[in-house]
Amino acid sequence: MDDFKDLLAVSTAIHGHICAGQVIGVRMAMLALSLLGIDDPKGVDRKKLYTIVEIDRCATDAIQSVTGCSLGKRSMKFIDHGVMAATFVHLEKEKAVRITALEEAREASRKYCTELENKYARQLEAYKVMPDAELFKVQWVRLSIPQADMPGRPSRRVQCEGCGDWVQDHRDIEVSGRILCKKCAHGSYYQCEGAEQ
Ligand SMILES: [Zn+2]
Ligand SMILES: [Zn+2]
Numbered sequence: 001m002d003d004f005k006d007l008l009a010v011s012t013a014i015h016g017h018i019c020a021g022q023v024i025g026v027r028m029a030m031l032a033l034s035l036l037g038i039d040d041p042k043g044v045d046r047k048k049l050y051t052i053v054e055i056d057r058c059a060t061d062a063i064q065s066v067t068g069c070s071l072g073k074r075s076m077k078f079i080d081h082g083v084m085a086a087t088f089v090h091l092e093k094e095k096a097v098r099i100t101a102l103e104e105a106r107e108a109s110r111k112y113c114t115e116l117e118n119k120y121a122r123q124l125e126a127y128k129v130m131p132d133a134e135l136f137k138v139q140w141v142r143l144s145i146p147q148a149d150m151p152g153r154p155s156r157r158v159q160c161e162g163c164g165d166w167v168q169d170h171r172d173i174e175v176s177g178r179i180l181c182k183k184c185a186h187g188s189y190y191q192c193e194g195a196e197q
Helices: 004-015 020-036 058-067 104-111 119-129 182-186
Strands: 049-053 076-078 085-090 095-101 136-141 157-159 166-168 173-175 178-180
Touching (some): 020 049, 020 058, 020 119, 020 136, 049 058, 058 076, 104 119
Antiparallel strands (some): 085 095, 095 136, 157 166, 173 178
16 A cells, blocks of 8 residues: 555645645545555455545545545445544455544644644644544444445436436335435425526
8 A cells, every 4th residue: 555645645636735634534544444454445455445424524535535435436425424434344344444533633633743833734744643543533333335325337227207307226216106306206405597498
């Protein structure tokens, strides 16, 4: 596995800036890979890892960059809990580890890089050198990933009887005998402007 500096440089380039989230995300993903025994997540091991992220903030880009897991490949799932945590699943070994970034790390970082006066600069540098135990909580967990959430070809593709959109991967819902997309069944996140084309 590439070392921390190289991985941080790549994630920083993808994310667009260096930030504490990049440092935390890279280190979290590296810790997960080492705990799961995955050496080459973007190469020979690329079908072994599945990641569930619980927040859509900076560190998520770093996790994607290090693991190679992504929404588009269906190897990353976003569960919107607003928690700086992610669960990393070894699909072959059926082992999963959830890692949470500790809030206490902010306070603990004061002991490190004391020569830096700016709080955010100090935190960023401190997070690079602090031991994993001060940064993260690690839990071995069990979960089942629905087959319809796994990578691979869609196992189902149906047309919504309400709006005509095609719905893949068992996201359709049957309401009073009609097959509907989620927006027709539960309401949409948008309103149409003017006439439809
Ligand atoms: Zn950032
Ligand atoms: Zn519909």
